[in-house]
Amino acid sequence: MNSKVLSLIAGRIGVALVTLLIVSFLVFAATEMLPGDVAQVLLGQAATPEAVAGLREAMHLDQPAIMRFLGWLGGMAHGDLGHSYTNRMAVSELIGTRLGNTMKLAAITAAVAVPVALSLGILTAIWRGSLFDRAVSTLVVGVISIPEFMVATLAVLIFAVWLGWLPALSFGGSTDSIWDILRAYAMPVITLTFVVSAQMIRMTRAAVIETMKAPYVEMALLKGASRSRMVLRHALPNAIGPIVNAMALSLSYLLGGVIIVETIFSYPGVAKLMVDAVATRDLPLIQGCAMIFCLGYLFLITIADVVAILSNPRLRH
Amino acid sequence: MNLAEIRDLHLGAVTDSGRKVEIIKGVSLDIAPGEIVALIGESGSGKTTIALSLMGHVRQGCHFESGSVTVDGTDMVTANETARARMRGTTVAYVPQSAAAGFNPAKKLMDQVVEVAKIHSLMPLDQARAKAVDIFRALALPDPENIGDRYPHQVSGGQLQRLAAAMALIGDPKLVIFDEPTTALDVTTQIEVLRAFKSVMKNGGMAGVYVSHDLAVVAQIADRIIVLKGGEIQEQGSATQILEAAGHPYTRSLLSAFKPDARVARAQDVDQLGGIVLAADQITAGYGPVDRHGRPHKIALHQVSCNLERGRNLGVIGESGSGKSTLARCMAGLLPPVSGTVSLGGNDLAPQVQRRSKEELRRLQIVFQLADTALNPAQSIGDSIGRPLRFYHCMKGGAYDARIAELLDMVRLPGAMRHRLPGELSGGQKQRVNLARALAANPEVILCDEITSALDTVVAAAVIDLLKELQRDLNLSYVFISHDLSTVEAICDDVMVMHHGRVVETLPAAGLHQAARDPYSKLLFASVPKLDIGWLDRLTQDPDFTAAMAAR
Secondary structure (H helix, E strand, O other): OOOOHHHHHHHHHHHHHHHHHHHHHHHHHHHHHOOOHHHHHHHOOOOOHHHHHHHHOOOOOOOOOOHHHHHHHHHHHOOOEEEEOOOOOOOHHOOOOOHHHHHHHHHHHHHHHHHHHHHHHHHHHOOOOHHHHHHHHHHHHHHHHHHHHHHHHHEEEHHHHHHOOOOOOOOOOOOOHHHHHHHHHHHHHHHHHHHHHHHHHHHHHHHHHHOOOOOOHHHHHOOOOOOHHHHHHHHHHHHHHHHHHHHHHHHHHHHOHHHHHHHHHOOOHHHHHHHHHHHHOOHHHHHHHHHHHHHHHHHHHHHHHHHHHHHHHHHHH | OOEEEEEEEEEEEEEOOOOOEEEEEEEEEEEOOOOOEEOOOOOOOOOOHHHHHOOOOOOEEEEEEEEEOOOEOOOOOOOOHHHHHHHOOOOEEEEEOHHHHHHOOOOHHHHHHHHHHOOOOOOOHHHHHHHHHHHHHOOOOOOOOOHHHHHHHHOHHHHHHHHHHHHHHOOOOOOEEEEHHHHHHOOOHHHHHHHHHHHHHHHHEEEEEEEOOOHHHHHOOOEEEEEEEEEEEEEEEEEHHEEEOOEEEEEHHHHHHHHHOOOOOOHHHHHHHHOOOEEEEEEEEEEEEEEOOEEEEEHHHHHHEEEOOOOEEEEEEEOOOOOHHHHHHHHHHOOOOOOEEEEEEEEEEEOOOOHOOOOHHEEEEOOOOOOHHOOOOOOHHHHHHHHHHHHHHOHHHHHHHHHHHHHHHOOOOHHHHHOOOOOHHOOHHHHHHHHHHHHHHOOOOOEEEOOOOOOOHHHHHHHHHHHHHHHHHHHEEEEEEEEHEEEEHHOOOEEEEEEEOOEEEEEEEEOHHHHHHHHHHHHHHHHOOOOOOOHHHHHOOOHHHHHHHOOO
């Protein structure tokens, strides 16, 4: 570890923060552009103009947009995401409980999908061109092509309706024993694993195969190394950068892109909260959710960049 | 009893277009224990393929067809992959062409050197490390105790090549394959590496296969030389036999290409015009971010001046990092210098190529080292050559077609080649097309940046001859940049020696060795291998001085 690496990493984190600022502006601007007057909508058709004006003032809607943006930004810096329009609860509190659920689902899915995808990717690279490789590659392409609502619906149809092994809804059943919890999470996790592993398998396989072409891997072969040693000791350490980046991209999907899965299994996560917020025109909640998704995405990508920097011995030494 | 025997070996390959070709056509050879055999030939002669077959390895796309390769009693062709792997590193070991690519960038050198001992469980790791340090010492590597803790990018090219040899020697192999191990090195470094290889091989009593295209290098290290062409053995014999009494015409052409008949008497009447056509005055240039004083991070040229007289040729010679290509880029306007000027026919040129006039551009052309990358792979040869015709001379129609045919004829290529794509041509043909493209502009000066470096000896000699002929016919002047002394001597009138971005001295090409005054140019000239078997052993050089020169 030296100052060059530290400055590179600091640079990456700086870029992430700037990106976050730009995104917050875009999110605010986008919600601003939604048609309709919030106060009017909240009070309904029968509201008197005085009541609407009063509410507008109370909600600071009469201030210019840029002032409201700065206020919102300042609040965010203190962890205050504002209050929901619909039920007056703090947005941070609303998101907080849901975020825990989403993180739980994401963590379990990652714990299943990452090892599966890594080992399948590496194994297909080791046995490149074999029947196993072709079978996995065909399957992966198939899975990429099938939309997730299809996978989710099929899973419900097979496991919940026909076989009756698993509950169709993730929550609502009993969560007394570990077995119940496992049953509750099984279907969303299976569906999401299908969705996120496909890319990871393909990228891992491609990155490993690319490094397998390097002369130092042939050198390892000519030293008498076995195929697995060539892949694990020589190719893999040099393929970490692209693999970690592919993983970060796939996993970031778990934080914000799981709307369909959460909806189908009526799983109480952040994505579902955001969908509900859109339906009720709850602007602070939409903004909060969007910022959370962006933060998660940037966090993962920055981690991947840092890992790629650290895995390069030219930068480390 | 021979250590290794190859009998009637046939190897096939499938080309990208799916066509099957035979790349090794019935080769038989023997290697006795302790004997060093050189495989020599140009690219595509199958020398590396044969060497790798001794390890039971064929590269992607190739396959064994028939014949046998017996090493220490095992037939590497029929053995299964496990049996082959057991032999690799312990019985037969390999030193790659480019150690820089052969070492894994992500692992420490020591871990890679002792890996053979680890894979084959030859000895405990501590013992292997101690042995590696002994080998480092025998190979004259600096700081043998600690050099293994570094990563490949932290040591120099010459050191890396010796570390690659250490990696091969750790398993006490009976046969070591050296695959062009010094081709990528500078001549002054090459000597140290060759010496180290030779003494280790001699002391260890190991047999070796030395793959190379350079007869002079091979003459220093090999007991026996096998000359290959097109996957067949042309001639074999002891090193003395091959060098002094070569029977086969191909061997003789290799030998004569190595010793280009020094400077065909170029008629002196060409330079009747006289005068300086191209001059560089106090050029300082570099790369990287520019600081407050307008100086780049890394200075590659320090106040370099030189003159090229009309009808004469200036050779620029130096090792990698000497700044010779940077000088060409400054002259061509591709890299604007920090200070100093370039003038053509007495008029100063703008530093940037964009600001030079069409006429100035036309008069000064450049030909690059890698013919492959300099030609657009999607454009036919005719279009590539025709572009300057349209740009500089606004030619079209019949005159355009006739001129392309004429240019192809000038560089001794058939006229029908204009419809081909660069990918269908050989390296030498591509370099001729590059030359034709430069000639299309009707230039006065051509900058030749290492144009023969990527070519085989015989092909390079033909390109040099062509350059001389063209000069006679078209009244050209060349700036000829190269790291190879013999090609520079063959074509230039004056030779400028460069080192670490500075001009060491400028000498007349005839009698370089006698005229050299500066210790660096003396060292450089003395380091060029000679076609003489005892040259390396007789050569006396102070290693400290060599190291100091490299670090200066």
